[in-house]
Amino acid sequence: MKEAYLGIDIGSISTKGVIIDEDNNILASSYIWTEGNPLGSAKKLLGILEEQFDKETYQIVATGTTGSARNLVGAMVGATMVKNEITAHAIGTTTLYPDVRTILEIGGQDSKIILVENGVAIDYAMNTLCAAGTGSFLSSQAKRLGVEVEEFGDIALKSTHPTQIAARCTVFAESDLVHKIQMGHPKEDIIAGLCKAVVSNYLNNVGKGKKILSPVVFQGGVSKNIGVTAAFKEALGCDIIVDENGHLMGAFGVAILAGRSSKRKVFDFSVEDMEFKTRDTNCGRCPNNCEIICVYRDGVLIDSWGNRCDRGAIKIGTKLAN
Amino acid sequence: MNGVKKVSFPSFTHYNYAFKYFMENGVGARYIMPPQMTLRTLDRGTKASPDYVCTPFKTTLGSMMDCLEAGADTIFMSMGLCRLGYYGELQEQILRDMGYQFDFVNLSEYSTGKRRDYIKALKRLNPRMSVAKMMLVLAETVKLVEQLDEAEAMYYKNCGFEKVKGSCKTAIKRYHTAVETATTGRELEAAYKKFKKEFNEIELDKPENPLKVGVVGEFLTAQDAFSNLDVEQKLADMGVEVYRYLNATSRMFHYKGKNLQVETSEYCKYDMGPTSTINIWAAKNYASHSFDGIVHIKSAGCTPEIDIMPVLHNISEDYKIPVLYLTYDSQTSDTGLATRLEAFYDMISMRKKVL
Numbered sequence: 001m002k003e004a005y006l007g008i009d010i011g012s013i014s015t016k017g018v019i020i021d022e023d024n025n026i027l028a029s030s031y032i033w034t035e036g037n038p039l040g041s042a043k044k045l046l047g048i049l050e051e052q053f054d055k056e057t058y059q060i061v062a063t064g065t066t067g068s069a070r071n072l073v074g075a076m077v078g079a080t081m082v083k084n085e086i087t088a089h090a091i092g093t094t095t096l097y098p099d100v101r102t103i104l105e106i107g108g109q110d111s112k113i114i115l116v117e118n119g120v121a122i123d124y125a126m127n128t129l130c131a132a133g134t135g136s137f138l139s140s141q142a143k144r145l146g147v148e149v150e151e152f153g154d155i156a157l158k159s160t161h162p163t164q165i166a167a168r169c170t171v172f173a174e175s176d177l178v179h180k181i182q183m184g185h186p187k188e189d190i191i192a193g194l195c196k197a198v199v200s201n202y203l204n205n206v207g208k209g210k211k212i213l214s215p216v217v218f219q220g221g222v223s224k225n226i227g228v229t230a231a232f233k234e235a236l237g238c239d240i241i242v243d244e245n246g247h248l249m250g251a252f253g254v255a256i257l258a259g260r261s262s263k264r265k266v267f268d269f270s271v272e273d274m275e276f277k278t279r280d281t282n283c284g285r286c287p288n289n290c291e292i293i294c295v296y297r298d299g300v301l302i303d304s305w306g307n308r309c310d311r312g313a314i315k316i317g318t319k320l321a322n
Numbered sequence: 323m324n325g326v327k328k329v330s331f332p333s334f335t336h337y338n339y340a341f342k343y344f345m346e347n348g349v350g351a352r353y354i355m356p357p358q359m360t361l362r363t364l365d366r367g368t369k370a371s372p373d374y375v376c377t378p379f380k381t382t383l384g385s386m387m388d389c390l391e392a393g394a395d396t397i398f399m400s401m402g403l404c405r406l407g408y409y410g411e412l413q414e415q416i417l418r419d420m421g422y423q424f425d426f427v428n429l430s431e432y433s434t435g436k437r438r439d440y441i442k443a444l445k446r447l448n449p450r451m452s453v454a455k456m457m458l459v460l461a462e463t464v465k466l467v468e469q470l471d472e473a474e475a476m477y478y479k480n481c482g483f484e485k486v487k488g489s490c491k492t493a494i495k496r497y498h499t500a501v502e503t504a505t506t507g508r509e510l511e512a513a514y515k516k517f518k519k520e521f522n523e524i525e526l527d528k529p530e531n532p533l534k535v536g537v538v539g540e541f542l543t544a545q546d547a548f549s550n551l552d553v554e555q556k557l558a559d560m561g562v563e564v565y566r567y568l569n570a571t572s573r574m575f576h577y578k579g580k581n582l583q584v585e586t587s588e589y590c591k592y593d594m595g596p597t598s599t600i601n602i603w604a605a606k607n608y609a610s611h612s613f614d615g616i617v618h619i620k621s622a623g624c625t626p627e628i629d630i631m632p633v634l635h636n637i638s639e640d641y642k643i644p645v646l647y648l649t650y651d652s653q654t655s656d657t658g659l660a661t662r663l664e665a666f667y668d669m670i671s672m673r674k675k676v677l
Contacts (some may be wrong), residue, residue, distance in 0.1 A: 068657075084660075087664070087668040118676060119676075121668075121671075122669070124665060124669060209631075209638075270392075283526070286360065287361065289361060301420045
């Protein structure tokens with residue numbers, strides 16, 4: 001029986017999972033939409049991974065979770081490693097591309113830049129307070145234009161004269177966009193303009209003051225959009241590497257981290273059949289009124305978080321009262 | 323009671339202990355300790371504030387409401403070198419419009435730089451105040467602020483490495499209680515001595531070369547744990563020595579702006595606001611003492627702190643030190659903060675191993 005590691009990245013928009021062996025080869029992988037239900041999509045993801053996975057030769061001995069729902073899904077699958085997505089991405093990419101200097105990442109709700117030197121992250125930045133110029137912006141504009149977001153890149157490349165679109169803020173960009181549509185700009189020019197707007201927004205906000213050195217790797221869901229990649233190439237004037245597994249990098253990174261740590265716990269696909277429930281309660285023991293999230297597996301509390309002090313601590317193992 | 327006021331100053335880290343000591347023993351007024359800020363404070367302050375004002379306006383306004391409801395009949399508000407200078411006037415108007423009845427002593431109205439004008443302000447709290455006594459207690463209060471700041475610096479430098487969880491917190495809490503009840507300078511000295519002794523006896527488990535992070539930023543948000551969602555504690559808990567040069571001692575009582583400006587002249591020619599010179603100097607100082615990282619804290623829309631960010635970029639590049647920029651508004655979820663801090667910690671610790 002050979003060892004294998006599972007990594008799950010549950011983002012706001014999509015849920016990604018990979019199973020890797022000891023030499024970081026991907027044995028199984030999947031990418032599905034979260035659709036506002038992290039627990040449900042994680043279960044679905046595990047179902048897909050189980051079908052691809054060879055249980056006879058491999059055994060999953062460590063599990064890692066990352067992404068914005070890492071705690072919730074970590075509690076569900078009994079993760080041995082729960083890590084933030086910035087570290088997970090840095091580890092994943094530097095493993096595949098040891099001499100990378102800059103990692104650009106645009107996901108559904110956030111975007112980040114990681115600077116690397118000698119295979120170690122030396123500086124990073126992440127968007128604050130606002131989700132302008134991320135994947136969710138592109139997909140909402142796609143809906144407005146009546147095209148699938150997956151076709152965006154191909155349409156954008158057809159344009160020879162991209163429309164100028166104000167990119168500072170999603171709300172302003174949208175009204176600018178509507179205006180340009182009504183003026184009669186062709187669709188492909190507008191879509192190419194949007195891709196350019198995403199890039200200039202990224203470089204002005206997240207990338208501000210950061211020295212972007214080649215080789216540059218571009219990843220995250222938006223990296224699948226060749227229009228944005230082309231716009232990055234033009235803006236930075238250097239080649240952009242987009243890995244075919246670029247959208248899985250977070251899951252890949254956390255699987256590597258889970259494998260590297262000494263913590264071991266055999267993962268069992270039976271969690272797919274268990275029932276998970278979350279419930280939020282208000283502590284009420286002081287005016288802070290912390291919102292405490294409790295996670296129950298088959299009616300038994302397995303984890304809780306959200307309390308700021310010990311007064312709000314909840315005993316693990318309590319039964320769900322109905 | 324013949325014009326003696328029950329005065330309060332909005333909650334601001336440990337400085338309310340110093341205010342209390344000064345007001346009760348020096349001025350001879352009664353001091354109402356502001357209740358600890360909670361989400362309710364911030365909520366009410368935000369609702370009553372203009373939306374785009376800096377966050378400290380919202381927290382101090384909320385805290386003023388808490389103070390008035392806790393029994394204060396007079397609010398004392400500080401002056402300031404940025405928008406803070408206009409806080410008092412607007413906050414007074416907002417509170418009056420809401421129907422609160424109180425006296426408002428706004429130091430901005432007395433900030434002529436002349437001693438007799440400040441004394442005028444204080445006489446409003448107690449008309450029969452003895453100026454000689456007040457001056458004496460003022461000196462003791464300055465000393466107290468220095469000691470409070472020093473105690474805090476010791477705390478954040480070491481609390482991440484204690485062997486018994488919570489022992490540092492207990493020691494500093496005990497010190498604060500002693501300070502709150504002290505009535506003489508001698509008692510203050512004794513309390514500080516006792517704290518130092520107790521704190522130095524706490525067993526630590528510190529590696530030889532621990533991770534060091536320096537904090538710079540806006541005066542209130544960087545110092546007040548409630549306003550910055552306890553960022554220094556969170557960093558320390560990961561096993562980091564946390565330093566912050568910025569505090570009342572170094573900015574107000576021992577401020578050597580000219581010298582600091584000369585020492586940072588390669589980065590900026592002019593003073594850009596209340597805390598910019600001190601922050602640039604501190605950042606350069608951390609960088610040149612091979613710290614592992616700098617955290618810059620500001621509230622959304624704080625212009626002086628936005629101005630120093632390009633300088634921090636330059637320092638970061640010259641000394642190859644990562645800077646984490648954190649912007650606070652009235653959000654209270656710390657998930658986003660935890661993600662950024664964790665990633666920052668991972669990065670500086672991996673970097674340290676390689677370099």
